[in-house]
Amino acid sequence: MELVYNVFLIVGLIVLGLIILGIVGYIFSIYNSLVRMRNNIQKSWANIDVLLKQRSDELPKLINTVKGYMKHEEDVLTKVTLARTKFLDAQSVQEKAASDNMITDALKSLFAVSESYPKLKASENFQKLQSRISGLENELSDRREFYNDSANEYNIRIDSIPDVFIARMMKYTTPYDMFKISEEDRKDVEVNFDK
Amino acid sequence: MDTRILGYAGVGMFLGLILFVRGFKTMKRKKLMESLPTSKIRSLAVGVSEIHGKVLPSKSGIIKSPFSNQDCVCARITIEESSRVSKYRHWHVVKNLVWGHNFFLEDETGQVLVDLQDAELDIPVSFEFYSGLGTSPPPHVVEFLKKNNMDHEGFLGINRSLRYTELIIRPRDELYVLGRVDVNPSVDGDNAEHGIENLVMQKSHNPNIYYISNRSEKQILGKINFKIIGQVVGGPLLLGGCLLFIALNLLNFR
Numbered sequence: 447m448e449l450v451y452n453v454f455l456i457v458g459l460i461v462l463g464l465i466i467l468g469i470v471g472y473i474f475s476i477y478n479s480l481v482r483m484r485n486n487i488q489k490s491w492a493n494i495d496v497l498l499k500q501r502s503d504e505l506p507k508l509i510n511t512v513k514g515y516m517k518h519e520e521d522v523l524t525k526v527t528l529a530r531t532k533f534l535d536a537q538s539v540q541e542k543a544a545s546d547n548m549i550t551d552a553l554k555s556l557f558a559v560s561e562s563y564p565k566l567k568a569s570e571n572f573q574k575l576q577s578r579i580s581g582l583e584n585e586l587s588d589r590r591e592f593y594n595d596s597a598n599e600y601n602i603r604i605d606s607i608p609d610v611f612i613a614r615m616m617k618y619t620t621p622y623d624m625f626k627i628s629e630e631d632r633k634d635v636e637v638n639f640d641k
Numbered sequence: 642m643d644t645r646i647l648g649y650a651g652v653g654m655f656l657g658l659i660l661f662v663r664g665f666k667t668m669k670r671k672k673l674m675e676s677l678p679t680s681k682i683r684s685l686a687v688g689v690s691e692i693h694g695k696v697l698p699s700k701s702g703i704i705k706s707p708f709s710n711q712d713c714v715c716a717r718i719t720i721e722e723s724s725r726v727s728k729y730r731h732w733h734v735v736k737n738l739v740w741g742h743n744f745f746l747e748d749e750t751g752q753v754l755v756d757l758q759d760a761e762l763d764i765p766v767s768f769e770f771y772s773g774l775g776t777s778p779p780p781h782v783v784e785f786l787k788k789n790n791m792d793h794e795g796f797l798g799i800n801r802s803l804r805y806t807e808l809i810i811r812p813r814d815e816l817y818v819l820g821r822v823d824v825n826p827s828v829d830g831d832n833a834e835h836g837i838e839n840l841v842m843q844k845s846h847n848p849n850i851y852y853i854s855n856r857s858e859k860q861i862l863g864k865i866n867f868k869i870i871g872q873v874v875g876g877p878l879l880l881g882g883c884l885l886f887i888a889l890n891l892l893n894f895r
Contacts, residue, residue, distance in 0.1 A: 449892055450889070450892065453885070453888040453889060453892060454885070456888070457881055457884050457885045457888060458881075460880075460881065460884060461877050461878075461880070461881035464661060464876075464877040464880065464881075465877060468661070468664075468873055468877070471665050471668075472668070475665070475668050475669060475672055476672075478669075478672070479672040479673075479675075479676055482672075482673070482676060483676045486676065486677065489686075489688065490686075493686040496686075497684075584683060584684075584750075585683055585684040586684075588680075588681040588683055588684035588750065589684050589686070591681070592678055592680060592681070592684070595678035596678055599675075599676060599678065600676075603676075
């Protein structure tokens with residue numbers, strides 16, 4: 447009887463050992479996935495930065511193309527130039543996000559005003575630049591969404607059980623801010639059909 | 642004491658341990674899929690990515706699958722031969738071919754080239770056939786084997802015990818792909834059609850994953866959850882149960 451009891455005990459201990467190993471392995475997998483998520487968020491921000499830089503590099507060409515046509519729209523051109531300068535000076539993520547919003551607003555104004563200049567609109571150079579910048583804007587919008595998804599997923603995980611315990615041990619308690627639209631874009635657009 | 646039964650229990654123990662270890666690999670994959678948002682194809686960046694879209698043929702066009710003769714953009718053929726180890730039948734791979742390599746995957750924003758090589762395919766089998774004594778493969782399969790320097794006949798012209806499996810990817814199939822996006826090495830970057838040819842989806846080596854499925858991410862994760870329970874819980878139970886069986890039998894024998 448004692449032997450049978452010992453056999454059960456040994457087998458039980460082996461199974462218990464495996465269960466403990468399983469729990470430890472699960473904890474390691476939570477740790478690793480939190481590390482991966484943080485790195486993915488930083489990578490997705492870096493991928494946005496790459497496109498922001500590309501867009502910023504197109505702006506001098508755009509300004510040179512339009513200034514010959516839009517001689518009386520200095521305000522609009524200055525807005526674009528200032529926004530670009532702010533982006534080049536930006537160091538932190540928040541500063542770059544703010545300057546990104548400024549550039550987007552400035553470009554919207556420029557392209558809206560360009561509608562009043564048929565010769566400019568017909569210019570092949572302008573059309574190429576407009577298409578290139580629109581393409582970059584679309585890619586930027588996708589990558590912002592991706593960044594927000596990644597940040598949201600991470601923020602949920604560090605506050606949910608059981609990841610919250612591991613996150614607190616790793617001091618991963620600060621949620622990531624998400625990309626938000628500018629105040630200008632939040633305002634209602636007035637549509638006036640009377641003319 | 643029946644040594645065969647003890648042998649089965651020994652194999653059961655070994656399988657239980659393998660299941661348990663594999664459970665961690667499955668858990669790792671699940672964590673990766675859950676933590677990675679789906680990318681829009683238009684804005685894909687180099688690195689591990691997850692995409693979803695419809696299949697479009699590449700420049701090679703639509704081909705006929707070698708076994709089932711269906712229209713497809715590519716097919717994976719696996720030929721396995723049966724061998725017996727004591728009383729157990731075991732299949733080992735004799736030939737593994739990819740017929741047609743590349744296709745495009747398109748979502749609402751753009752297209753990207755996908756290379757099927759080394760992908761783990763989670764799609765329904767389109768053709769499965771067993772040949773053996775008295776059962777020859779269909780004529781078009783025999784022709785295919787001849788073209789690829791293979792013979793379905795063994796000693797004295799007797800049919801070998803072979804299993805022929807085919808998986809195909811059809812145009813307009815909806816696929817989920819998890820792998821690595823890289824610069825397409827076979828295209829000149831300056832002349833590549835941007836957003837379509839300059840990037841290619843292929844196997845990732847770190848982490849080691851390249852997974853293609855016709856299910857949605859939600860369905861895949863659901864299936865993985867069951868698998869994890871089976872492996873991480875079932876593995877130790879199987880190991881423990883077989884170990885207990887062996888130990889009690891040895892005790893009785895004493």
